Amino acid sequence: MSTNPANTNQPAETDLFPRPITEEEVRELDALLGESVPPLIAGGRKAFLRDLPQLLKTHRGWCVAYSGDRRLGISRSALKLYDECFRQGLARTEFIVLDVEESHFYTHEIEILTPELDE
């Protein structure tokens, strides 16, 4: 791979990542759907992102469950975490299970190559 800065065929690394989803876009989606991400799930995502740098050092590839700011458990199996959270009496809108992977640092951009639905 060329390291020559004059090589303009290579995209800059920042071009590879989609632009972040803004709060305004989320608000528009909330309005469109008439719902928002449940507060304990939103809080769980926030706590997870806060902890992710450390988790990547210790538990990369594992799964972790949060309810708001509270970490409920960590396991290699997301399904086991779901079981544990439901066993604790939590509803499905009260916790989130996330994979410890770097992709959470950037926007999930979807690409789909399959043909569109014929209506």
Added chain:
Amino acid sequence: MPRILRDLPFFEKPTPVHLPDGSVVPVLGDQIVCWASLTLPEFRQLHEPRPFPVSIDTGFNRDFFIPERYLLEWAGLTPRDLARVGEARFENLVLPLRAATIWLHPNRPGARDAFAAGPDPFDLSADVIVWPSMIPGGRRLPLLGVHAVARAGLHFVVDGRRRRVWLRTAWRFWPFG
């Protein structure tokens, strides 16, 4: 080591898939299709399976995609049944991600649309994109993406010459039984 899909064929030419409700869905040539069910995440057993065809799409980079219409008609769920856990960007749209369990039905070796008698469906946790009916541009089939395969640690093998597919869990060595 559970084999989920074994000697699963895909075809050069378009083929029909017949659903239990009598409807027929066309599958294009060289699309890899298996059967899956979708449930709420708290379900650990499929008491009343509602299998539907799913395309395994290596060009789809998330877990699972399903048009709202199919979620209703095939899985018997509404988007709001599934907790919203985040968002994802698709071109100029922002779409919700929802948590669900996907169940992959093992095929009878050599057949695409017949199920194996033995193994139970394989369940995996997935973030599901439900394509809202109000937005044009859904897809012809639900999609299982590469992220779901990676997340579950599965091995996916395509034999292009024979047009056959294998999907299995990872080898595990348990020294103490």
